[in-house]
Amino acid sequence: MHTKHYSRTIFTISIAAYLVLDHVGLTKAASEVSNYDFWPSNILGKRAMQLVRDHLSRRQERKKSRSSKQICYDMVGCFPIPRSSYSPLMKSPQSPDTVDTKFLVMTRQNRSDLILIKYGDRHVSMANSNFKPELPTKIIIHGFKGSGHDKVAKLLGNALLDLEDANVIFVDWEKGAAGPGYALAAANTQLIGRQLAILITDMVALNGDPARIHMIGFSLGAHVAGFAGKALKLLDIRVGRITGLDPASPLFRQMLSASLLSLSADDAAFVDVVHTDGARIWSEGFGLFNPIGDVDYFPNGGLDQPGCEQVRGSVIVSRFEGTMNSSVVCNHLRALQFFLESLKAVSDPDACQFTAFPCHTGWSMFQRGECFPTNCTDSNCVTMGFAASQSKLRGPLYLTTRDSSPFCGKGCYSLISY
Ligand SMILES: *[C@@H]1O[C@H](CO)[C@@H](O)[C@H](O)[C@H]1NC(C)=O
Numbered sequence: 159m160h161t162k163h164y165s166r167t168i169f170t171i172s173i174a175a176y177l178v179l180d181h182v183g184l185t186k187a188a189s190e191v192s193n194y195d196f197w198p199s200n201i202l203g204k205r206a207m208q209l210v211r212d213h214l215s216r217r218q219e220r221k222k223s224r225s226s227k228q229i230c231y232d233m234v235g236c237f238p239i240p241r242s243s244y245s246p247l248m249k250s251p252q253s254p255d256t257v258d259t260k261f262l263v264m265t266r267q268n269r270s271d272l273i274l275i276k277y278g279d280r281h282v283s284m285a286n287s288n289f290k291p292e293l294p295t296k297i298i299i300h301g302f303k304g305s306g307h308d309k310v311a312k313l314l315g316n317a318l319l320d321l322e323d324a325n326v327i328f329v330d331w332e333k334g335a336a337g338p339g340y341a342l343a344a345a346n347t348q349l350i351g352r353q354l355a356i357l358i359t360d361m362v363a364l365n366g367d368p369a370r371i372h373m374i375g376f377s378l379g380a381h382v383a384g385f386a387g388k389a390l391k392l393l394d395i396r397v398g399r400i401t402g403l404d405p406a407s408p409l410f411r412q413m414l415s416a417s418l419l420s421l422s423a424d425d426a427a428f429v430d431v432v433h434t435d436g437a438r439i440w441s442e443g444f445g446l447f448n449p450i451g452d453v454d455y456f457p458n459g460g461l462d463q464p465g466c467e468q469v470r471g472s473v474i475v476s477r478f479e480g481t482m483n484s485s486v487v488c489n490h491l492r493a494l495q496f497f498l499e500s501l502k503a504v505s506d507p508d509a510c511q512f513t514a515f516p517c518h519t520g521w522s523m524f525q526r527g528e529c530f531p532t533n534c535t536d537s538n539c540v541t542m543g544f545a546a547s548q549s550k551l552r553g554p555l556y557l558t559t560r561d562s563s564p565f566c567g568k569g570c571y572s573l574i575s576y
Pocket residue numbers: 268269270271
C-alpha cells in the first residue's frame with residue numbers, strides 16, 4: 159500500500175523508541191511499528207517487545223494479503239522495494255542468508271587468529287572472543303567487489319594495532335559486495351549497515367564505549383558505516399567517528415530521485431571524508447564530489463589524482479560491471495593509500511604530514527596559491543587521515559600530494575607556489 163522509503167522506515171523505528179519511554183502512546187505506536195525485529199531485545203524492554211510482537215502477529219495475516227512494497231528479514235527489519243518507475247537501477251538488499259556477512263575480530267593477542275563473532279546472539283560469541291570492551295574498536299569495511307580478507311584490509315588492521323591496543327573488526331560482506339551488478343551491492347549497504355548496528359549494540363551491552371568506536375569504510379563501505387550510524391542514532395547510540403574513504407557516488411548522489419542515503423555528518427560524532435575520485439557528473443568517477451562530512455578533504459582537488467592514468471567518458475555503471483583494471487580505480491584507491499600512509503606518520507613526529515587548508519574560493523584558487531597559509535597553526539591547517547579528529551577545523555579542506563608512494567612530501571608546498 160505505502161511506498162516505504164528509507165525515511166519512512168526510520169520513522170517507524172523512531173516510534174518504537176518512543177514506545178519504550180511512553181506507555182500512553184503504546185497502542186497507537188504499536189500499530190505503526192513494522193520494524194520491531196530490528197530491535198535487539200537487550201535494548202527494548204522485554205515487556206514492550208512482547209506487546210509489539212502480539213500486536214504484530216495479529217496484523218500479519220491482514221498485511222500479507224496486501225501488496226507489500228517492502229521486503230523484511232529477521233532481526234534487521236524491512237527495506238523498501240523501489241518502484242521500477244523511479245530508476246531501473248534501484249534494488250532491494252538481498253537476504254542476510256544470501257549475503258552471509260561475517261564479522262571477524264583481530265587483536266594484539268593473536269593477529270593471525272581472526273575470531274568470528276555474530277550479531278544478535280545476545281553477545282555470546284563476542285564475549286567468548288578476544289574482544290575487549292574496555293579497548294577502542296576500529297571497524298574496517300570494504301567496498302564493491304571487496305572482501306574482509308583483502309590484503310589491504312589486513313594492512314590497515316595491522317597498522318591500527320601497531321598504533322594502539324584495540325579491537326579491530328573486519329566486516330566481511332564479500333557475497334553482498336560481489337554483485338553481479340553494482341546496484342545490488344549498493345542496495346546491500348543498507349542491510350550490512352543494520353547488521354553492523356546490531357553488532358555495535360552488543361558491544362554497548364558489554365559496556366563498550368560507543369564514543370571509542372571508529373568505523374573506516376572504503377567506497378561502498380563508507381555508506382555501510384553511514385547506515386550503521388543512522389540505525390544506531392535511533393537507539394540513542396552515537397559512534398565516535400566514521401572515516402569515509404572516497405565514498406561511492408553512483409546511486410548515492412542526491413540528484414537522483416531514488417538515491418540511497420549517503421554517509422553524512424550526522425552519522426557519528428565526527429565524520430571525516432577523503433575524496434579522491436569525485437564526480438560532478440554521472441560518468442566521471444566513483445566518488446562523491448560534494449562535501450558530506452564534518453570535514454571533507456580534497457587531495458589534489460578531489461577529482462583526479464596525479465600519477466593515475468585518467469580514464470573518462472564511459473558510463474560509470476558499465477565500468478563497474480566490467481573488470482576494474484588498476485588504471486580505472488587508481489583515483490578511487492588513493493583515498494585508502496593516503497589513510498594507510500597517515501597511520502605511519504602518527505607514531506613518527508618527524509614524518510611528513512598530509513597538511514590540508516581551507517580555501518573558500520575552492521580548488522582552482524588553492525592551486526593558484528591564493529589560500530596557501532603563510533603560517534600553519536591549529537586553526538588554519540589540519541592533518542588528513544588518522545590524526546584528523548584532533549582538529550577543530552570543519553568544512554572542505556584542500557591539499558596536494560606526490561604522484562606515487564610516499565604520497566606525502568614536504569616538497570608538496572612548492573607544487574602550488576607557481
Ligand atoms: C595464534 O592463532 C593461530 C591460529 O589459531 C595459532 O595457530 C597460533 O598458535 C596462535 N598463536 C599464539 C601465539 O597464540
